[in-house]
Amino acid sequence: MNYLNSIKIAFNALKRNKFRAFLTMLGIIIGVASVIVMLAIGQGSKKSIQDQMAGMGTNLIFAMPGSEQKGGVRMGNSDAQSMKLSDVEAIQRDCPAISDVSPEVRSSGQAVVGNQNWPTSIFGVNNNYFSIRKYTIGSGRSFTSTEIDTYAKVCLVGQTVVNNLFGKTNPIGQTIRFGKIPLLIIGVLGIKGENGWGQDQDDLLMAPYTTVQKRILAITHVQSIAASAVSESLNAAAIEQISKSLRNSHKLKDGTEDDFQVRSQSEMVQTFSSISDIMTALLGAISGISLLVGGIGIMNIMYVSVTERTREIGLRLSVGGRGNDILLQFLIESILLSVLGGIIGISLGVVATQLMASLMNWPVVITTVSVVMAFLVCSAIGIFFGWYPARKAASLNPIDALRYE
Amino acid sequence: MMKTIIEVNQLKKDFYVGDITVHALRGVNLQISEGEFVAIMGTSGSGKSTMLNILGCLDKPTSGTYFLDGISMGELSKNELAALRNIKLGFVFQSYNLLSRTSALENVELPLFYNSKIKSKERRERAEAALEAVGLADRMHHMPNQLSGGQQQRVAIARSLVNDPVVILADEATGNLDTRTSYEIMALLQDLNQKGKTIAFVTHEADIAKFMTRQVIFRDGHIIREEKVPNRSNAVELIKALPTEELV
Numbered sequence: 037m038n039y040l041n042s043i044k045i046a047f048n049a050l051k052r053n054k055f056r057a058f059l060t061m062l063g064i065i066i067g068v069a070s071v072i073v074m075l076a077i078g079q080g081s082k083k084s085i086q087d088q089m090a091g092m093g094t095n096l097i098f099a100m101p102g103s104e105q106k107g108g109v110r111m112g113n114s115d116a117q118s119m120k121l122s123d124v125e126a127i128q129r130d131c132p133a134i135s136d137v138s139p140e141v142r143s144s145g146q147a148v149v150g151n152q153n154w155p156t157s158i159f160g161v162n163n164n165y166f167s168i169r170k171y172t173i174g175s176g177r178s179f180t181s182t183e184i185d186t187y188a189k190v191c192l193v194g195q196t197v198v199n200n201l202f203g204k205t206n207p208i209g210q211t212i213r214f215g216k217i218p219l220l221i222i223g224v225l226g227i228k229g230e231n232g233w234g235q236d237q238d239d240l241l242m243a244p245y246t247t248v249q250k251r252i253l254a255i256t257h258v259q260s261i262a263a264s265a266v267s268e269s270l271n272a273a274a275i276e277q278i279s280k281s282l283r284n285s286h287k288l289k290d291g292t293e294d295d296f297q298v299r300s301q302s303e304m305v306q307t308f309s310s311i312s313d314i315m316t317a318l319l320g321a322i323s324g325i326s327l328l329v330g331g332i333g334i335m336n337i338m339y340v341s342v343t344e345r346t347r348e349i350g351l352r353l354s355v356g357g358r359g360n361d362i363l364l365q366f367l368i369e370s371i372l373l374s375v376l377g378g379i380i381g382i383s384l385g386v387v388a389t390q391l392m393a394s395l396m397n398w399p400v401v402i403t404t405v406s407v408v409m410a411f412l413v414c415s416a417i418g419i420f421f422g423w424y425p426a427r428k429a430a431s432l433n434p435i436d437a438l439r440y441e
Numbered sequence: 442m443m444k445t446i447i448e449v450n451q452l453k454k455d456f457y458v459g460d461i462t463v464h465a466l467r468g469v470n471l472q473i474s475e476g477e478f479v480a481i482m483g484t485s486g487s488g489k490s491t492m493l494n495i496l497g498c499l500d501k502p503t504s505g506t507y508f509l510d511g512i513s514m515g516e517l518s519k520n521e522l523a524a525l526r527n528i529k530l531g532f533v534f535q536s537y538n539l540l541s542r543t544s545a546l547e548n549v550e551l552p553l554f555y556n557s558k559i560k561s562k563e564r565r566e567r568a569e570a571a572l573e574a575v576g577l578a579d580r581m582h583h584m585p586n587q588l589s590g591g592q593q594q595r596v597a598i599a600r601s602l603v604n605d606p607v608v609i610l611a612d613e614a615t616g617n618l619d620t621r622t623s624y625e626i627m628a629l630l631q632d633l634n635q636k637g638k639t640i641a642f643v644t645h646e647a648d649i650a651k652f653m654t655r656q657v658i659f660r661d662g663h664i665i666r667e668e669k670v671p672n673r674s675n676a677v678e679l680i681k682a683l684p685t686e687e688l689v
């Protein structure tokens with residue numbers, strides 16, 4: 037008996053029962069389609085997070101007060117007052133891997149123009165901050181060093197603030213109050229859109245850090261430091277140098293813990309990528325279960341069909357089929373079912389994914405790996421779940437099978 | 442002296458049902474020579490089917506020896522028995538046992554599928570020839586449910602012929618058919634026998650047995666009598682003699 041014959045026999049047997057074959061495949065079809073769709077969603081969201089974070093600058097580095105906790109990450113501990121302007125200056129001086137550095141102080145509150153108000157945040161920064169965070173000056177200008185030195189009451193506004201408080205009128209030259217402080221608008225920031233978390237990056241005011249420190253927050257420390265590495269490949273070196281510089285400035289003895297933490301944007305990209313990897317794995321596992329259920333469906337049907345077709349098996353044995361021929365026939369039947377179901381499922385999954393992408397605007401990525409994997413899993417399911425019923429069919433005695441009622 | 446196709450000696454077959462042992466065959470000796478058309482007769486339960494199943498290598502005897510075409514069956518493995526059934530034997534069952542939703546032609550091809558020496562072209566040709574031999578040249582692509590009982594049994598006979606076996610074994614092959622159709626089947630088998638096929642045919646009907654060359658009569662697992670059929674009937678003539686169908 038050659039394999040080609042076995043395949044023909046199995047194919048003919050399936051052809052005789054098209055509808056049942058289709059119902060059997062349905063489980064696999066749905067399982068595979070959902071695996072494809074889920075993985076596409078998972079991969080897509082990962083990619084979109086990566087893209088958007090890259091848009092925020094992959095050579096961006098933050099330094100914040102507060103020590104890193106074992107296991108967990110404590111971010112933005114603004115109570116700690118350990119960071120000073122002198123730290124920023126030291127970094128600027130000591131760290132060759134850093135191109136730009138800026139202090140950062142933040143406050144949230146109401147921005148008021150005339151009788152309109154809008155809840156937003158004000159960022160106190162220096163002139164380097166724009167290039168570090170990849171902000172552009174849409175119109176107007178940024179601060180002069182005199183303005184920084186004199187805590188001048190000037191600011192730049194984001195487009196969202198402009199839209200909400202000025203509408204169509206030109207804000208430059210007008211006054212905006214933040215808290216009780218009237219600030220002269222000297223420029224408008226270029227539009228940046230949402231970041232990876234869906235935050236509006238245009239909903240802010242930027243003022244000299246001295247202004248925010250003295251006039252709004254009444255503090256002398258800085259809340260955090262933003263810097264950019266010379267290039268992304270120097271991120272690690274930059275983090276090293278900043279840490280060293282800060283330890284120096286803070287006079288930390290060897291063996292004591294840092295009282296600050298330094299993180300790079302690309303590190304965070306990795307963190308978020310790995311989170312979405314976990315999500316992808318989870319989605320994959322859930323749809324994998326439906327694939328498993330599909331496989332069990334195939335086993336059920338094959339098992340029933342062995343019983344139902346006992347006389348057929350008896351006949352095949354009586355005309356000279358060997359146990360192995362019968363085994364092969366049933367095995368190939370179940371493999372054909374699952375592989376055919378797999379192919380249909382893959383096509384369906386790809387179509388559904390494209391539909392989702394175009395109708396709902398979801399970010400999706402179909403990888404060859406997921407398609408190939410779905411296909412291999414299907415074949416494996418065919419063999420795995422086909423084996424037991426096929427074995428049972430093959431072990432039948434010719435005369436018992438023929439007599440079966 | 443013709444060649445001996447089948448030879449069994451002291452053949453016994455016991456079935457165990459719970460605590461009870463059923464002695465279906467209690468020491469049977471039988472020889473069938475090439476070209477014979479043997480009727481295996483007896484009342485229901487006398488062991489005819491058990492005997493035929495053992496002759497057909499579908500079942501193993503409890504004891505005794507069996508030579509088919511000179512080969513001793515006792516020592517063969519399951520796979521060797523399957524190969525033997527494939528090459529040397531043809532079966533015809535009472536209930537036809539055709540694959541449903543499978544054309545007559547494909548049904549007849551079935552045994553050849555399990556013979557790797559036969560390529561698909563030869564398989565097709567031989568199946569067509571077998572169907573022509575049983576007079577179904579025009580029904581090759583019909584499904585079993587589009588054929589009458591007699592035609593289905595012809596397909597089954599074509600299937601038993603297609604591998605050119607040394608012997609055809611039939612168990613109550615006319616049991617489900619009316620008189621005229623039974624005679625038509627017998628005419629076909631007589632014709633095949635005429636052309637040299639050896640046939641062993643189980644039946645409990647005396648008028649069917651009269652078409653054959655020899656009768657072997659079973660009772661209680663023994664052969665109680667063996668005899669040549671004295672006035673052998675000719676099926677073709679008997680069909681002519683049958684009253685034409687009347688509408689009731």
Ligand SMILES: Nc1ncnc2c1ncn2[C@@H]1O[C@H](COP(=O)(O)OP(=O)(O)O)[C@@H](O)[C@H]1O
Binds near residue numbers: 484
């Ligand atoms: N598989 C079996 N299990 C138990 N008893 C059986 C089996 N097959 C046949 N027999 C018994 O063996 C005897 C002979 O049966 P069988 O050869 O079928 O008779 P026949 O075909 O002459 O009517 C009967 O008593 C029957 O009950």
Ligand SMILES: [Mg+2]
Binds near residue numbers: 489490491
């Ligand atoms: Mg019987």
